[in-house]
Amino acid sequence: xxMRYNFIAIEGNIGAGKTSLAFMIAAxxxxxxxxxxxxxxxxxxxFYQDQDKYAFPLEMSxxxxxxxxxxxxxxxxxxFKSFTISDYYIIKSLIFARKTLAEDxxxxxxxxxxxxxxxxxxxxxxxxxxxxxxxxxxNIRQRxxxxxxxxxxxxxxxxxxxxxxxxxxxxxxxxxxxDTNTLDFVQHASDYxxxxxxxxxxxxxxxxxxxx
Numbered sequence: 576x577x578m579r580y581n582f583i584a585i586e587g588n589i590g591a592g593k594t595s596l597a598f599m600i601a602a603x604x605x606x607x608x609x610x611x612x613x614x615x616x617x618x619x620x621x622f623y624q625d626q627d628k629y630a631f632p633l634e635m636s637x638x639x640x641x642x643x644x645x646x647x648x649x650x651x652x653x654x655f656k657s658f659t660i661s662d663y664y665i666i667k668s669l670i671f672a673r674k675t676l677a678e679d680x681x682x683x684x685x686x687x688x689x690x691x692x693x694x695x696x697x698x699x700x701x702x703x704x705x706x707x708x709x710x711x712x713x714n715i716r717q718r719x720x721x722x723x724x725x726x727x728x729x730x731x732x733x734x735x736x737x738x739x740x741x742x743x744x745x746x747x748x749x750x751x752x753x754d755t756n757t758l759d760f761v762q763h764a765s766d767y768x769x770x771x772x773x774x775x776x777x778x779x780x781x782x783x784x785x786x787x
Contacts, residue, residue: 580699584664587704590714609661
């Protein structure tokens, strides 16, 4: 089976399984994969310890690195790959910044973001993996990144709300919201196939919600 879309971006909250799903799809369908390089960001552990102090440098550094990576990777299609899949989309920069920055910082940040955003191609399909906070926390604990273990429910809920606000406003993107609370697509091939089947449908622009 061939994938219908040339550029798919997978989004979701921290611990939703974005990278795992992108890896699986890329391996099974010969896709070029773009993975967010967050582990190289030296501000991230500092941010989780003192959000007020490190929010602005963290968000600016993420914006710069995401733009550079996507600008480099989303050029001409690799002739040996059938499509491109990413475990993030640049819009996550604005969503996180809105929830973490003070108002004056966010105003300045938005000016930079708007310049960058216009220069990058939009995904043909944006997949949002929705998962309740307790399941997110369970996944965060299981993957064991030390700097993530103290993330509070309130922070995850703020980020989730930011995504919802963004999704509601979109009319020129093709967005697929998948409620994955009852799925374990990493451990169960049947759950994974359910996701593949719904992703590979022909959707018009707008928001499409799927509950399994």
